[in-house]
Amino acid sequence: MFDLLLHEGIKNFIGVPDSTMKYFISQGFKKKKILITTREDEAIGIAAGMSLSKQNSLVFMQNAGFANSISTITSLVQLYEFPIIFLIGWRGYLKDDAPEHYKIGRIQPKLLRTIGVDSKTVTESNWKQCCKWAINKVNDSVPCALIIKREFHD
Amino acid sequence: MIRKDAIKIASDMIGDSPIISANGYISRDLCETDDKDTNFYMIGSMGLSSSIALGVALKNTRKRVYVFDGDGNILMNLGSLTTIGKLKPKNLIHLVFDNQSHDSTGGQPTNSENIDLCKIAEASNYKAFKTSSKANLKKILNKVKTLDGPIMIVIKISKGGNPGKRITYSPITIRKRFSQKL
Numbered sequence: 001m002f003d004l005l006l007h008e009g010i011k012n013f014i015g016v017p018d019s020t021m022k023y024f025i026s027q028g029f030k031k032k033k034i035l036i037t038t039r040e041d042e043a044i045g046i047a048a049g050m051s052l053s054k055q056n057s058l059v060f061m062q063n064a065g066f067a068n069s070i071s072t073i074t075s076l077v078q079l080y081e082f083p084i085i086f087l088i089g090w091r092g093y094l095k096d097d098a099p100e101h102y103k104i105g106r107i108q109p110k111l112l113r114t115i116g117v118d119s120k121t122v123t124e125s126n127w128k129q130c131c132k133w134a135i136n137k138v139n140d141s142v143p144c145a146l147i148i149k150r151e152f153h154d
Numbered sequence: 155m156i157r158k159d160a161i162k163i164a165s166d167m168i169g170d171s172p173i174i175s176a177n178g179y180i181s182r183d184l185c186e187t188d189d190k191d192t193n194f195y196m197i198g199s200m201g202l203s204s205s206i207a208l209g210v211a212l213k214n215t216r217k218r219v220y221v222f223d224g225d226g227n228i229l230m231n232l233g234s235l236t237t238i239g240k241l242k243p244k245n246l247i248h249l250v251f252d253n254q255s256h257d258s259t260g261g262q263p264t265n266s267e268n269i270d271l272c273k274i275a276e277a278s279n280y281k282a283f284k285t286s287s288k289a290n291l292k293k294i295l296n297k298v299k300t301l302d303g304p305i306m307i308v309i310k311i312s313k314g315g316n317p318g319k320r321i322t323y324s325p326i327t328i329r330k331r332f333s334q335k336l
Contacts, residue, residue, distance in 0.1 A: 037205075038233025
């Protein structure tokens with residue numbers, strides 16, 4: 001997935017890590033394309049600066065980080081129409097996940113719809129179509145989100 | 155020194171290098187006193203001017219990229235200093251207009267009064283300068299033109315004063331004209 005997005009023109013991968021995407025991020029480190037930030041909104045700011053420089057970026061985060069980022073998405077990304085792909089982990093999806101993820105996990109799909117960010121949930125079988133859908137979105141200058149579910153516990 | 159004077163002096167000396175300007179009165183004053191296509195005015199998303207500038211600086215290494223930040227703004231995103239300090243962009247110059255208050259919301263105090271922002275910046279691999287006079291501000295801005303960044307200049311300004319008018323450009327216009335000049 002990382003290689004496909006890089007090949008399709010996403011130049012920068014910025015964010016706060018999540019266990020749902022550790023292989024994605026470690027592939028990015030191998031290619032020296034990852035920038036880890038202190039907070040998710042900071043990552044979005046950096047991606048906006050890169051977008052001003054005509055380079056497309058992906059910002060990755062946990063779903064707790066998505067909750068942190070809502071104001072930045074509405075008052076920076078959507079206000080100025082910065083085309084950024086968000087890669088968001090989805091914890092709180094399994095019934096026996098850690099308790100801090102329940103509430104935000106349950107409302108995450110609704111929150112995305114409410115703020116008007118189109119999203120697709122990535123699976124083993126549809127990941128290529130999902131990546132191409134996201135690339136088409138940013139090429140049309142529209143931000144969007146790809147969601148990775150946590151299907152198991154460590 | 156009042157904010158509007160400090161902003162005018164800095165903007166004049168910076169010329170047509172890109173400026174990422176924080177939301178609130180800082181952007182309003184910059185727009186009113188020295189509007190340029192190379193100014194990126196933030197409306198909302200408080201705290202993120204230095205992050206946006208970092209993105210611009212990393213992708214435009216042949217340009218000097220300036221941040222017009224406020225004390226309330228930078229205190230909201232102190233983590234940005236560590237990200238900048240780790241990457242050490244040579245072309246990033248970070249001005250903090252420090253009036254120790256949230257002026258646009260009624261002048262409530264920030265926590266910058268007894269905090270040394272220069273020391274925090276220096277601990278994050280910045281070169282840091284502090285001034286409260288116009289003459290010294292000009293001197294520092296001249297000096298840093300030949301220094302490698304990241305550089306922070308904390309400019310102590312007085313609270314209050316008449317703010318500039320609201321920015322009338324649409325956010326899309328602000329983005330497009332800035333982006334075209336990069």
